[in-house]
Amino acid sequence: MKRNVFLWSAWAAIPAVFSSLKAFAMPRTAKGFKVNAGDARFGVHYKMKGVTLNILDIKISGKDTDGDIAVFEQTGLTPNGGPPLHIHPQQDEWFYVVEGEYLFQVGEDKFQLKAGDTIFLPRNVKHAFLQKTQTGKMVVTYMPAGKMEEFFVVTDQWSSPPSKETIEAAFADHGMQVVGPPLSAG
Known part of the structure; x- marks a missing residue:
């Protein structure tokens, strides 16, 4: 009987052990921090070469939040440009337009956004935007x-416009699936 209690107690402790290992592997930031306007969390301004010419600055890293959330500021430098229609199977996305105007497709619906507007994109729903x-x-x-931070590291390293296959592979390697072309301005 005591052996069964020991085994069940040991079995019940496994989630706590894995939780402790996760905290060890990716500790949550315990102290607040500020990222100045125009700066990036770790001083790197990523460019989305080949997909757009946009600049992405990490403001809050997944490393700060134990992977719970990542926040970027995206400076749009690609009129009539945007990513291909894609899905994030494991992530929700939230966009807040600071300046400019965008067209978003979420599922089959299209939305016009301007400065001050917000849009939520649930996981597993195809979406894209056009500046x-x-x-x-x-x-x-x-x-x-x-894996969004790692995705932008990859796109920043492209030195010439990548092929459709290279773009699709980069999306897939970082937890996304391309399901269609970018939106068009017409």
Whole structure:
């Protein structure tokens, strides 16, 4: 009988052990911090070469939040540009338009957004956006953080426009699935 109690107690403790290991592997930031306007959390401004010419600055890293959330500021430098229609199976996204105008597709619905507007994109729903103005700026939040920071490291390293297959592979390697072309301005 005591052996069974020991075995069940040991079995019940397994989630706590894994939880402790997760905290050890990716500790949550215990102290608040400020990221100044125009700066990135770790001083790196990522460019989404090949997909757009946009600049992405990490403001809150998944490393700060134990992977719960990542927040980027996206400076839009690609009029009539945007990512291909894609899905995030494991992440919700939230966008807040700071300046400029955008067209978003979420599922089959299309939305016009301008400065001050917010849009929520649930996981597993196809979506894309198109920058309608010469420049723009958005705050983009991923919940959970997933592999988005690593994705932008990859796109920043492209030195020439990548093939459709390279773009699809980069999306897939970082937890996303391309399901269609970018939105068009027409």
